Amino acid sequence: MIGKLTRRLIRDRGGSTSLMFGLSLIPIIFLVALGLDFSAAAQKQLQLDAAADAAALAAVAPSSMMQTTAQAQTTATNIFMAQASLVPSLNYSAPTINVVQNGLTRTVTVNYTAYSINSFPNVFALLTNSSENTWTVNGSSTATSTTSPNINFYLLLDNSPSMNIAATTSGINTMVANTQAQGGCAFACHESNPKADDLGNPNGEDNYTLAQNLGVVTRIQNMATATATLMQTATQMMESNNASCPNGPDCYQMAIFTFNVQGQNGSNCNNTSIQVIYAPGCAASSNLSAAQTAAAGIDVLEVCSNNYLACNNDNNDTDTSFETAMSAISSIMPSPGTGSSGSAPQEVLFLVTDGVDDEVNSTSCSQPLVDGNRCQQPFNTTWCTTIKNSGIRIAVLYTEYLPLPTNSWYNSWISPFQDQIGTNMQSCASPGLFFQVTTDGDITAAMQALFQQAVSSARLSQ
Secondary structure (H helix, E strand, O other): OHHHHHHHHHHOOOOHHHHHHHHHHHHHHHHHHHHHHHHHHHHHHHHHHHHHHHHHHHHOOHHHHOOOHHHHHHHHHHHHHHHHOOOOOEEEOOOEEEEEEEOOEEEEEEEEEEEEEOOOHHHHHHHHOOOOOEEEEEEEEEEEEEOOOOEEEEEEEOOOHHHHEEOOHHHHHHHHHOOHHHOOOOEOOEEOOHHHHOOOOHHHOOHHHHHHHHOOOEHHHHHHHHHHHHHHHHHHHHHHOOOOOOOOOOOEEEEEEEOOOOOOOOOOOOOOOOEEEEOHHHOOEOOHHHHHHHHOOOOOOEEOEOOEEEOOEEOOOOOEOHHHHHHHHHHHOOOOOOOOOOOOOEEEEEEEEOOEEEEEOOOOOOOOOEOOOEEEEEOOOHHHHHHHHOOOEEEEEEEOOOOOOOOHHHHHHHHHHHHHHHHHHHHHOOOOOEEEEOOOOOHHHHHHHHHHHHHHOOOOOO
16 A cells, blocks of 8 residues: 555656655654653653652551651652652652641651653754753652550559459359348458457358358459450550550550558558559559559458458448549549650540449538448549549449348448449540449450450540
8 A cells, every 4th residue: 555655656746745745744753752752751750659659658657657757758758769760761859748747647748840851852842942851740649647546554443342242143142141140241341350240150251251262253353354354455456566665556554553552561652542553663564464463463452340441440431432542543644645656645544443432521422421420422523524634534444333222221321322323433434435334244345345445546536
């Protein structure tokens, strides 16, 4: 076909066709050259877009989230420059990188401008009426990531005598059946001088020893097991997230306290009245293995006998002072941060209790005083408000105070506010951080769920 067309052109004596064909070649060549340079520039822009994406993502990678914003900016710049250097026939400079840290969330924006060197510079200059021999390419990429926060947990556990009730209905029935000399008692109170009460137990033992001999598991035993298991769960979560405590993300540190130190050979912090179970230097620690071991030894407050905290201290059984305990833990917990790299950890107060206050006459007592100076009332939430206002979240595990309608003391002093106990405990908790366990309930499962909720909601709290 081409040969036939050529012969026709040769035979043609008019010349007009040859002239038109020759003239048409000029714009065709120009357009082809322009198209080649444009395609090359477009291909280079795709490569630089990929470099910008890689740079932005590098600045929000888990390892980079542990860095400062300046370090993340350097990381992103180095990634972009390394990949841009592989693109041929390109003039480029360092990109503009903006790193914004808002609490736990980091947003990185990479903007670049580069110049694709044309293979046909004269064609481009002629068509654009300029002396430029490059094609400008530019683009941007944005990446956002939210890191898991560092959290310090301060566990404040109620170890007052009322918490050492048998943990199951079966256990309660067993205790009541074996304490008929006392009128039937489901509480495994721990007494150093049980003879003073003439309990009627075998060998004059206290109810604490009686429960052990009967194989009855108490609520505090379950709380100790649940707390030890929680340390193991926190450790596994950190390991699965490749956490690098105490500075990396997903770092969980623990401090464990119980309500009472009086009457025991226990230690405290800052001359407070709460007992240290595990808190090296009165602070939370990332040594969760040691915390787990310590938690397994949590036990009920040992008193001398009925009404006597110590044998020389008739305190009328006022062994559960929420105001004292909450004031003490508030003085121990430092100011919280966002939990991000470079900031103080977030803080969560983990409160486990049956919710009944029992202390010496308080000006804030909401119930009639017993014997003129003993206050039994639902948990007073005043300190909850103070602690939450400081930025510390409160997780509450309410182990329901068991109604005892066959007990005259319960009917006279506790029953009137029974319905208010759970309400106050829920009011104390931060949003979404309240669990309630009834008799026969699984304290371990409830504590695990509460911990998981506290961790998962930590990002949303910022």
